[in-house]
Amino acid sequence: MVGNYVYFCGKIMGDTDFIGKKLIEWYMINRRELPWRSTQDPYRIWISEVILQQTRVVQGLNYYLRFMERFPNVQSLADADEQEVLKYWQGLGYYSRARNLHLTAQIVRDQYHGVFPKNYEQIKSLKGIGDYTAAAIVSFAWNLPYPVVDGNVFRFLSRFFLIDIPIDTQKGKNYFMELAGQLMDRSQPGLFNQAIMEFGALQCIPASPDCLHCPFSDNCLAFARQAVADYPVKQHKTQTKGLYLYYFHIRQGSTTYLTKRAGKGIWQNLFEFPMVESEQPLDLESLLQNDLFAGWLPAVAVASFRIRIQNRKHVLSHRILYATFIEVYINKELAPNERFFPVETSTLEDYPVHRLMQYYLENSD
Ligand code: SF4
Structure with missing residues (x-):
């Protein structure tokens, strides 16, 4: 029988143990x-969860293995230089997450003697760790009952129970968290x-x-209602506007x-x-006359220009970026600025x- 249970007013009614x-x-x-x-080390679980928020498992696996080889524990991550941490994160996007990893590792090193706190609220108070990551750490590492x-x-859950509360609202987040908590095998x-x-990830x-x-x-x-494609429900359709980025690879000799x-x-x-940024696409002539660009090269002659990559698209949650890379050869070093x-x-x-x-550096030769 379909649906011999119902989730109503914060309670599941009916048999859902199955x-x-x-x-x-x-x-x-x-x-x-x-x-x-295969680990219960909260540090490793934490790193894997943050990486998996950025990418799919197949790609994430390589990042995880490289990251673990270089930063095998909290201490090694905390002691590293931020620039190196960012380098290991390169390509995953959302670099604030890498900066938060680094910062949190330093907090664990300095305030918790290098040992991850075992308390959900304490973990959640760490920089960059929200409900989801804190629940993953405490449930996977110590089997604590947080969904x-x-x-x-x-x-x-939205399909199984036919829930149409939008998942991108606080109400939706609370609702699903409560439901998952009630279904959890304690x-x-x-x-x-x-x-x-x-x-x-694999079946539904x-x-x-x-x-x-x-x-x-x-x-x-x-x-049962042939409505699988309608779930989950989202409230906000993100507005995405274009932004045009013009990067200048200025070269003089080997510099x-x-x-x-x-x-x-x-x-x-x-x-x-x-880089010159614009809400509208620009042609080469308007770029050369752009105050910013002209201001960079006041006293040197430009020997040649070449567009190496044009309108490379990069989609962010709120914007679509179009990047053009222009190689510019100059005949004299720029003054320090x-x-x-x-x-x-x-x-x-x-x-x-x-x-x-990264795309430019890998594809411009
Ligand atoms: S895979 Fe299909 S039947 Fe199974 S839970 Fe998802 S929507 Fe329902």
């Missing part, structure tokens, strides 16, 4: 063997959390899940020029070429850069 049991049974057969699943609710869990919370996340996938071969095909309300991103943006402290500094072109690889710069 959900946790089936999830765990399914998990024991179908789970992927991943290195962070993890990530995109996979939202999707499975005798094995870590295993339950792993199972429900993996189920959403975003597009065209194989519902006919799902262990919940007899119980899932969305499947080129870099600048370090200041401010609080997502690419804070990463390195890039001097506060905006950018000379480096040997052969050392560009040593600097942590964002994804657009």
Whole structure:
């Protein structure tokens, strides 16, 4: 029978014990063997969870292994230079997460004698750790009963119970967290959390899940009503506007020029070429007349220009970036200035850069 239970006013009515049991049974057969699943070290669990918030498991695995090789424990991460941490994070995006990892490792080193606190609230108070990551750490490391609710869990629960509260609202987050907590198998919370996340990642996938071969095909309300594609429900459709970035790879002999991103943006402290930003696309002529660009090269002659990469698209949650890279040869070194500094072109690889710069460096030869 479908739906002989209902979630109402914060309580599940009906028999739902079978959900946790089936999830765990399914998990024991179908789970992927991943290195962070065979550890109870809160440091390793923490790093893996933050990496997996950035990327899919396949790509995340390489980042995790490299990161662990270089920073095998809290102490080594805390003692590292931020620039090196960013370099190891390069390509994952959301660099504030890497900065927070570094900062939190220093707090654990300095305030907790290098030992991760075991208390959920204390963990949640650390920089960059929210409900989800704190729940993952305490349930996987110490089997404490805190539910993890990530995109996979939202999707499975919203379909299974046909819940149309938007998942991108605080109300929705609280609702699903409460529900996941009530469904949780209290005798094995870590295993339950792993199972429900993996189920959403592999079986109850975003597009065209194989519902006919799902262990919940007899119980899932969305499947029964042929409404799987309508769940989960989101309230906000993010508005994305274009932004055009024009990077100048200024070259003189073996020298080129870099600048370090200041401010609080997502690419804070990463390195890039001097850049002109515009809400509208610009042609080469208007770029050359741009005050900013003209101000960089006041006393030198420009020998040649070449567009190396045009309108490379990079999608952020709130903007779509279009990056154009222009190689500019000049015949004399630039005078020292506060905006950018000379480096040997052969050392560009040593600097942590964002994804657009990385793309250019890998594809411009
Ligand atoms: S029947 Fe389909 S929608 Fe429902 S839980 Fe299974 S895979 Fe997800």
